[in-house]
Amino acid sequence: MGRQKQHKPRRPRGESGQPTTEWFGTAFHSTRGMQHLDVRQSGNGVLITSSPAEIDGVAACWPLRLRNDDDGQGLNEVAAAFAAGRGHVFGVTEGPSYRTVLAFLPDHPEEGVGTLARVRTPEDPEGDVVFERSAERPMGLWAEAGENLRRIVPLLSPDAPPADEEDCQLCPGCYRPVYESSTSHTLIGAGPMPVIGLCRLCAEGSTLRSLRQADVPVDPQQRAVLETVAAALV
Ligand SMILES: [Zn+2]
Numbered sequence: 346m347g348r349q350k351q352h353k354p355r356r357p358r359g360e361s362g363q364p365t366t367e368w369f370g371t372a373f374h375s376t377r378g379m380q381h382l383d384v385r386q387s388g389n390g391v392l393i394t395s396s397p398a399e400i401d402g403v404a405a406c407w408p409l410r411l412r413n414d415d416d417g418q419g420l421n422e423v424a425a426a427f428a429a430g431r432g433h434v435f436g437v438t439e440g441p442s443y444r445t446v447l448a449f450l451p452d453h454p455e456e457g458v459g460t461l462a463r464v465r466t467p468e469d470p471e472g473d474v475v476f477e478r479s480a481e482r483p484m485g486l487w488a489e490a491g492e493n494l495r496r497i498v499p500l501l502s503p504d505a506p507p508a509d510e511e512d513c514q515l516c517p518g519c520y521r522p523v524y525e526s527s528t529s530h531t532l533i534g535a536g537p538m539p540v541i542g543l544c545r546l547c548a549e550g551s552t553l554r555s556l557r558q559a560d561v562p563v564d565p566q567q568r569a570v571l572e573t574v575a576a577a578l579v
Contacts, residue, residue: 368493372486372560380482381521384490388508389413389501394522395480406513416490417498427491430484443467459487518547518570550578
């Protein structure tokens with residue numbers, strides 16, 4: 346190697362150049378398109394972002410912040426559950442006439458899909474169970490997230506600066522969550538308007554290449570952005 350002269354990174358980086366406190370994966374679904382999962386350190390805790398997730402029935406980005414109040418024990422349990430594909434309840438909140446449960450549901454082993462969900466269950470047994478938020482991903486992607494979470498948890502520290510409450514910005518090319526620490530790019534002069542906040546994979550043209558190989562549906566707006574990038578890369 347011997348090329349690591351730069352003193353630029355704000356956070357420690359692994360050999361692959363990836364910051365060691367974050368991980369990102371994408372599944373290509375035959376009908377739903379790209380499904381991203383991002384795991385990263387956030388203060389003395391972690392942030393698990395699913396994009397897209399279903400929030401009140403609408404596709405949106407779901408940043409889930411998990412605090413580390415017990416020296417990593419709770420987060421390690423989450424990591425182990427993801428890695429092993431085991432069901433896990435993160436927590437239960439009691440409301441006036443209902444309770445809200447945050448859980449990982451490896452519900453469909455035959456389909457290889459697991460769901461992270463916040464579910465509201467009414468006290469009234471006749472009432473409906475409501476999935477307030479949910480993110481479905483292949484079990485393999487959850488397992489990878491779990492392995493990486495397991496790696497990140499020991500790096501957390503009570504001395505860490507508090508988490509920034511930054512908004513989840515979505516890459517216009519793929520809707521991947523782009524955080525301050527993620528690399529993002531602005532492409533100016535490529536088309537009628539500058540394309541801002543592209544993730545590295547989209548800026549390099551890798552997203553479009555993967556999509557062509559995977560043959561999955563893409564939102565027309567995303568496609569327009571990716572085609573613009575491709576035209577600018579030529
Ligand atoms: Zn992107």
